Amino acid sequence: MIYDAASFSTYRHDFPMMAATNRGKPLVFLDSAASAQKPLAVINAMQQFYSQQYANIHRGIYEISESASHQFEQTRETVRQFIGAKKAEEIIFVSGTTAGINFIANTLSLGSDNRQAFKAGDEVILTEMEHHANIVPWYLLAKRIGIRLRVVPINDEGELDLAVYQSFFNDKTKLVAVSHVSNVLGTINPIKTMAEMAHHHNVPILVDGAQAAPHLPLNVTQLDVDFYTFSAHKLYGPTGIGVLYINERFLHDLPPYQGGGNMIRTVSFDEVTFAKPPHCFEAGTPSIASVIGLHAAINYLSTIGMDNVRAHELELLDYAETQLKSHPEITIYGRAKEKVGLLSFTLGAVHPHDIGTILDHAGIAVRAGHHCAMPLMERFKVPAMVRIAFGIYNNTADIDHFFQACESIKGMFQ
Amino acid sequence: MSLRELYQEMILDHSKYPRNFGVLTHANHEHVGHNPLCGDKITIYLHEENGVIKAVQFEGSGCAISLASASLMTESIKGKTIAEFEALFSAFHVLVTEGKETIDLGKLDSLRGVSAFPVRVKCATLAWHTLKAALLQDRNPATTE
Numbered sequence: 001m002i003y004d005a006a007s008f009s010t011y012r013h014d015f016p017m018m019a020a021t022n023r024g025k026p027l028v029f030l031d032s033a034a035s036a037q038k039p040l041a042v043i044n045a046m047q048q049f050y051s052q053q054y055a056n057i058h059r060g061i062y063e064i065s066e067s068a069s070h071q072f073e074q075t076r077e078t079v080r081q082f083i084g085a086k087k088a089e090e091i092i093f094v095s096g097t098t099a100g101i102n103f104i105a106n107t108l109s110l111g112s113d114n115r116q117a118f119k120a121g122d123e124v125i126l127t128e129m130e131h132h133a134n135i136v137p138w139y140l141l142a143k144r145i146g147i148r149l150r151v152v153p154i155n156d157e158g159e160l161d162l163a164v165y166q167s168f169f170n171d172k173t174k175l176v177a178v179s180h181v182s183n184v185l186g187t188i189n190p191i192k193t194m195a196e197m198a199h200h201h202n203v204p205i206l207v208d209g210a211q212a213a214p215h216l217p218l219n220v221t222q223l224d225v226d227f228y229t230f231s232a233h234k235l236y237g238p239t240g241i242g243v244l245y246i247n248e249r250f251l252h253d254l255p256p257y258q259g260g261g262n263m264i265r266t267v268s269f270d271e272v273t274f275a276k277p278p279h280c281f282e283a284g285t286p287s288i289a290s291v292i293g294l295h296a297a298i299n300y301l302s303t304i305g306m307d308n309v310r311a312h313e314l315e316l317l318d319y320a321e322t323q324l325k326s327h328p329e330i331t332i333y334g335r336a337k338e339k340v341g342l343l344s345f346t347l348g349a350v351h352p353h354d355i356g357t358i359l360d361h362a363g364i365a366v367r368a369g370h371h372c373a374m375p376l377m378e379r380f381k382v383p384a385m386v387r388i389a390f391g392i393y394n395n396t397a398d399i400d401h402f403f404q405a406c407e408s409i410k411g412m413f414q
Numbered sequence: 415m416s417l418r419e420l421y422q423e424m425i426l427d428h429s430k431y432p433r434n435f436g437v438l439t440h441a442n443h444e445h446v447g448h449n450p451l452c453g454d455k456i457t458i459y460l461h462e463e464n465g466v467i468k469a470v471q472f473e474g475s476g477c478a479i480s481l482a483s484a485s486l487m488t489e490s491i492k493g494k495t496i497a498e499f500e501a502l503f504s505a506f507h508v509l510v511t512e513g514k515e516t517i518d519l520g521k522l523d524s525l526r527g528v529s530a531f532p533v534r535v536k537c538a539t540l541a542w543h544t545l546k547a548a549l550l551q552d553r554n555p556a557t558t559e
Contacts, residue, residue, distance in 0.1 A: 350478075351452070351476060351478060352477075353452040353454075353477040353479075353534070353537060354421075354477045357531055357534060358417060358421075360531075361420075368452070369451060369452055369453070370452075370453055383475060384452055384453045412417070412421055412426070413426070413478075
């Protein structure tokens with residue numbers, strides 16, 4: 001499918017929230033990197049499931065439970081195709097990206113028959129552009145076990161310094177944990193190269209894909225990563241559900257994470273035997289309707305095509321960057337050659353929170369603050385930034401509204 | 415509510431040219447306040463004698479609302495007793511949360527518009543929480559959380 005701006009613009013009508021208001025004005029939603037709005041296909045799928053098909057999965061011996069289980073497992077297969085995994089059992093449902101990262105931090109660090117547990121002095125490689133979700137779980141391990149965090153710096157454009165990354169590997173390196181796309185800078189990191197370098201040193205790599213999955217065609221097998229995780233709610237799906245991809249080479253090499261129902265084969269007080277992957281990693285009743293919603297979201301995206309989504313967002317980014325040329329008071333953070341459709345900025349000396357409030361008043365929803373990336377704010381010596389982020393439903397009119405509102409900010413604070 | 419009602423001239427003026435800004439060398443109370451949500455950070459310096467606020471200054475960085483509130487606060491409380499400060503803080507809190515003036519708040523009334531933007535209440539009250547913590551000699555940084 002070749003990208004066509006005119007036909008793409010009709011997708012906006014699939015999102016009921018595009019008719020909503022904010023502060024009494026038509027909503028201009030530029031905060032999709034925080035959470036994306038939902039197409040009717042997702043809303044309807046969940047409503048239909050709850051009103052006509054709902055039952056718990058993997059338990060009931062009745063028809064609707066069987067059918068719910070079938071839909072749930074079909075979603076696993078749909079996710080597999082969407083991210084290019086080899087096997088459906090490599091797909092684990094978790095509550096979101098944060099849960100996915102905590103899952104790996106907690107299981108990988110325990111070790112297995114084939115691998116040593118993390119111990120004091122072991123090293124995990126992170127980067128300066130990580131979201132708190134990919135910093136704090138490792139900090140907790142540093143406090144608990146005494147592992148050392150090695151942080152790959154970025155240049156002023158917001159790109160990783162791969163020479164430093166390369167130099168970090170040694171006998172103590174246990175894992176690389178890196179975001180595919182920065183939620184602040186928009187930088188697309190060279191994951192395939194980074195994975196190759198890590199594997200050269202026999203080190204596995206975990207990728208935080210929260211900001212990549214909604215914007216880029218994805219193939220985890222080609223990237224050759226060990227773990228990849230993302231949330232449904234940024235992917236136009238529901239909250240409370242996400243995916244953790246575990247490469248099959250680790251599937252039988254991680255201890256159970258949480259214990260409970262569904263993840264076992266037999267239980268006595270003396271001995272428990274576990275279900276096979278992926279079920280051994282999914283304790284308790286999952287967010288079933290959210291999985292159904294995720295299925296609908298992926299089907300919706302597949303109809304559009306991720307290449308088209310990418311082309312659309314690049315076009316919006318290009319349009320915004322052209323407009324920026326007549327706004328020298330706006331400073332952009334993140335000038336990487338490979339970027340997704342988002343822009344983080346400051347405007348003169350006006351504090352981002354004031355900018356956020358004035359945009360809010362004009363109906364425009366943006367993120368203003370530290371973006372859960374305090375080390376990155378420190379790196380650029382700013383207390384906060386404002387971010388606009390594009391999604392399927394955005395158009396050039398949204399960007400025009402934004403720049404008009406920037407004019408009124410200038411007027412007020414001059 | 416129009417934007418001009420939130421960002422009144424008084425607020426813009428005090429945020430651009432904050433009064434009583436800078437270190438107070440003879441302070442006997444000093445406290446750091448932090449609003450983690452937006453990164454606002456201020457230090458309050460206070461000279462208190464027998465329960466009376468003799469001098470108060472502040473420094474730091476933040477949004478227009480938090481800077482203006484800090485600046486206006488320092489102007490309003492100089493010479494007041496601690497009890498008077500606490501009464502003023504209570505009345506100010508009602509103003510920025512409910513939009514009601516329970517006692518004459520003078521220039522502070524210019525922050526009334528904050529009540530229409532609940533997420534900004536923390537900005538408007540940061541300096542006040544910090545000053546209260548300074549008086550209590552609390553060792554932990556003040557926060558609006």
